Amino acid sequence: MTKKKTPVTLEDVAAATGFSRALVSIVMRNAPGASDKTRELVMAKAKELGYRPDIRARALASTDSRIIGVVFGVAGSFHLKLLDGLYTAADKHRYSLVLSAVTPARNETKAVSGLLDFRLAGLIMLGPAKAKPIFAGHLPIAVVGWQVSEPAVDSIQTSYDSGMQLAVRHLVDLGHTSIAHIDGGSGLIATARTNSYKKAMSASGLEDYIQVISGGEDSIDGQKAADYVLQLAIRPTAIIAYNDDVAIAASTHFAYAGLSVPNDISLIGWDDSDAAALSEIPLTSVRQEPEQLAKLAFERILARIENPEQDFGPAVLEPTLVIRRSTGKLQNNLRII
Amino acid sequence: MTKKKTPVTLEDVAAATGFSRALVSIVMRNAPGASDKTRELVMAKAKELGYRPDIRARALASTDSRIIGVVFGVAGSFHLKLLDGLYTAADKHRYSLVLSAVTPARNETKAVSGLLDFRLAGLIMLGPAKAKPIFAGHLPIAVVGWQVSEPAVDSIQTSYDSGMQLAVRHLVDLGHTSIAHIDGGSGLIATARTNSYKKAMSASGLEDYIQVISGGEDSIDGQKAADYVLQLAIRPTAIIAYNDDVAIAASTHFAYAGLSVPNDISLIGWDDSDAAALSEIPLTSVRQEPEQLAKLAFERILARIENPEQDFGPAVLEPTLVIRRSTGKLQNNLRII
């Protein structure tokens, strides 16, 4: 037996309370223009009837659609946390989020076009993606995770420079000099992080020790990179990996090969994912705050909606280093091979 | 300089062509009631003006909203392919898709509720998720990837029994009897696959050789499981892994440990992901057709919309086995350890 679909409308709430639709609307939107007593009455009745505003109608009637589009390509745990933050921010400001995926057969242009048919108030893009977003200038756009040259597009990201500096300094403090980097491939973010690694090494006077090992984004890449390291005549004593997955896979592989982490080799990841804390050898990791990134991105969009012409600079969040057990003091015996 | 936002409306197209809005609407919807000549003229003008229908208005005005909601929790490559198929189907039928994510802080109920405010015509859920979807009976719902007992919910999935049978038989044909399974953890799908593995073993008269090794969904789990296998006094000669990621990680780990795949041990994965083909040792894998699954799910929803009371059985797709180089004939010397 299928239950009757009886979408409760504003009208219904109005009729049940005896107020007009307009007044009920005011209450629902929490807009000024109603007495506290009226609000209470209306809210109570609305909840009782199970009223939920129709987003389509709301968006159509109001001047601002209050719908924000989000395009994403992958959705690992980091991205899901970003989405978490976006949903939280949207709820708070009574906005709706409509997600659209970039898939193998559906490029960014298609993903955005489809979204635009909802007459979005703004668009948030979760990297990685193109260097220059399409539709820039047509509506407020914020990208999170990478830098964009386009002035009409706001970018929100963690400072990779700072993160790499934290990581390198921590290792230097422990006595390391031979600090390698397993990179994340050829993506925008990976490239940026590799550059930051190099800068951080130079800043610590270790330019001669710069060593970039080809990696990737997934565990399998970490596994391979670790094996490559094992075959090196002279191994680095510490490694900063592109992300936690790569670092953990490398760590695990080292362990199976008989190397001790951190006694033989120290390891640092990026993202401070759940896995980093839960790993067999808890991983030291550069922590980004996805919830903060998301919150900032959302607020930028809101600010743009109110003032489209304003020129915000890129928003840069400072990462922190979460120190766990995968990093340790340099063991002298290792230097003699 | 921000470009002026001038959303082209039906009205504009009507004015530009000299026809009425109603007629233009008919043409845009590809509905009967307009001459071919009119269609051409209108379509040409619409394209020229860059007209795109406003989904909000369309959904509000029509009796069926033509919006289908999709909830997802993870989005690995398999899920992105599912989304691909859904988008393709939606485009074809002039439907719009609105995605909603289940995140750490946002459970299924919230994800669906938010979606419902769009007054969905139907809902598609990409597993894994709850055994019994909420809101069952309120609107057409299809779940893909796992079986649901609820009669008001359609389920679309690949036959795990068939897939495991294909895998086991292939290995048996190669002379293997000691065929183990690295499971995928405790999720609905993982449990179902493990059961199917056991059934397939029994069907081949190999119940005494049933051996389930604790694994998981990610590479790291495959790595660990492989290491566990290495420590076994008597190792299986073949392994069917929960998915390709696990299988590849295991394969790689075996290789580093000096075991040859497939000479020392044969390996089969699930999903026939891109990685399976690209792996160092190309992986034999049980192939599911995500595009087909998606297409079927969408069509079920459509059928439900037209006839809500109809009782469809679960849709089960037959997988195929893609044979690559990770499986080979049993080597006799291995039996003597």
Added chain:
DNA sequence: TTGAAAGCGCTACCAG
């Protein structure tokens, strides 16, 4: 503080 009325952009139904 409240209510009436006019749309938002589209579809649907009805005459011509």
Added chain:
DNA sequence: CTGGTAGCGCTTTCAA
């Protein structure tokens, strides 16, 4: 085959 005319459920002036 075509064009007028009502709304869909909501927001938004503008009066009362």
